[in-house]
Each structure stands twice: as structure tokens, then as C-alpha cells.
Amino acid sequence: MRLLLIHSDHIEYETRKKTKVAEENVVPKDALDEALTVFCAVESVDEENIEDAVRQAVDEIVATAGQLGTTNIMIYPYAHLSADLASPEAAVSALRGIEDALARKGGFVVKRAPFGWYKAFSISCKGHPLSELSRTIVPGEGAAAEKKE
């Protein structure tokens, strides 16, 4: 799984058109201020252990949100972060898993942009040294495999 975490003054999206793999029953339009935006590509390797990939992703997101002092989290599917994607079913399962686990922790406002839709979006990145981070997660490994700041 590849994560790109952006400390955002503002993030908003609006669905425009379905792709063939569009998720149903979605929130068509939403926004968050003062948020950690988590662009996420679920990869084929994650299918070996979706639960562990989700657990590691949630740990990374919670740790980063803590560092930044934000409790607003926007999960945003972003296929362009990887050349080796999971199946759409696995991707939706992982994205929902991350959303649900964060919500269960309490103390966070968690929103998730829908998978498989063309979406207009707008984001502003704060620009401080920790405002753009990327992580590569491999299920079964103890910690995030690669960190880049």
C-alpha cells in the first residue's frame, strides 16, 4: 500500500462520473478543513493480508495525525501512486477497513472519498516540512517499509 499524507488547510471533492469499478452508496461531495488528507493506493501485495495492511496504515495515519495535531482525516483513493494495484474489491475492502478502524478509535472526524469515480477535487497543502509524507506499507513487515519526508 502506498500512502501520501498531506497536511491540508482544505480538501474537497465532488463525484463527476462513474468508472466501471465505481463503489455504490457513496457520499457524492464532501470537504474538510485543517485535515490530514491520506491519498491511498491499495496494491496487489496487500491482498496477501489485507487486515495487516489496514492495521499498519491506521498506525501510520494515527501517528502522523498526532504529530501534526489534527483530528480531521480525509481518506482519498489514489490509483496513480502505484503501478501494481490490488483488485477493486480488495481496494474498497481496505479503504473501508481504514475508515472504520479510525472511526472506532474515537476522537477523529473521518471522511472517505468514493472509490472508482472520476472526481473533481481541490486541496491546499500547508507547506511546512512535515506537510507532505509518503509511506510504503507491505503486509507482514513490522513497520512501514519506506519513509520519505
Next chain:
Amino acid sequence: MRLLLIHSDHIEYETRKKTKVAEENVVPKDALDEALTVFCAVESVDEENIEDAVRQAVDEIVATAGQLGTTNIMIYPYAHLSADLASPEAAVSALRGIEDALARKGGFVVKRAPFGWYKAFSISCKGHPLSELSRTIVPGEGAAAEKKE
């Protein structure tokens, strides 16, 4: 080289802080409306033939701008698109090469965000089916190695 091409209503950036590899003599703040924003990660493989990587990138950018009917281009260095980056010197050389080649073609407004700076930025993506495209370029190969839309 990895490219992420975003058809943008608006893109703007502002430098905030240098990293150790910050480019000098930069434009510290700039913006473009109705632009093709080209997020670009120059990769180690590009160092084998920077000129060819630049040529292929320029071809892709020109073709995409033509499809979208835009003549405004913002080149934006984005290390988070790759786990195997070129040296900073090679990256700056490639980014400048792309900027210069596009400018020489005429008919484009070309801007380039500086390499090696922490930057605040804001972007809005139009959301139509061709408004987000990614490309992987490998020097010496005839065409972009991978296309994702």
C-alpha cells in the same frame, strides 16, 4: 520518470523553506489558471539518458495539453511519485530541460515550481475522465512504458 498530469482550474505554490538540495535563483511564488499541472519525479534510470527521458516527457506533455486544449503548463517536482529517485543534480537538469524544450516550442505558457524547497501549494482538478493521467517514462524505450487513466 514518473509523471502525474492534472488538468487544473488553478494551481499555485509558494516556497516556504529550503531543503539541503534546494535549487537557487528560483521563482518563489507563482500560479496558473486553466493549466496542465505536471507533477514529475525524475528517477535513477533517467540518468542513463536524460536527454531521451526529457524528450519523451515533453512529447507526453505536448500530446496531453493538445488533447485537453490547454496551453498553460506548470511543471512541479514531486519526489513522492517514486521510490527510486535520480540525484538532485540530474533531477534539476531534467526539469529545466523539460521547461526549456516546452518554451522553445512556442505557444505555451510554461512555469516551473522550484526543486528542493518545502512549498505550500493549492490545486483544483477538473474531474473529467482525462483530468488525471499518469505516465512512466523509461529512457531508450520508444513510448511511455505505462499509461494509466
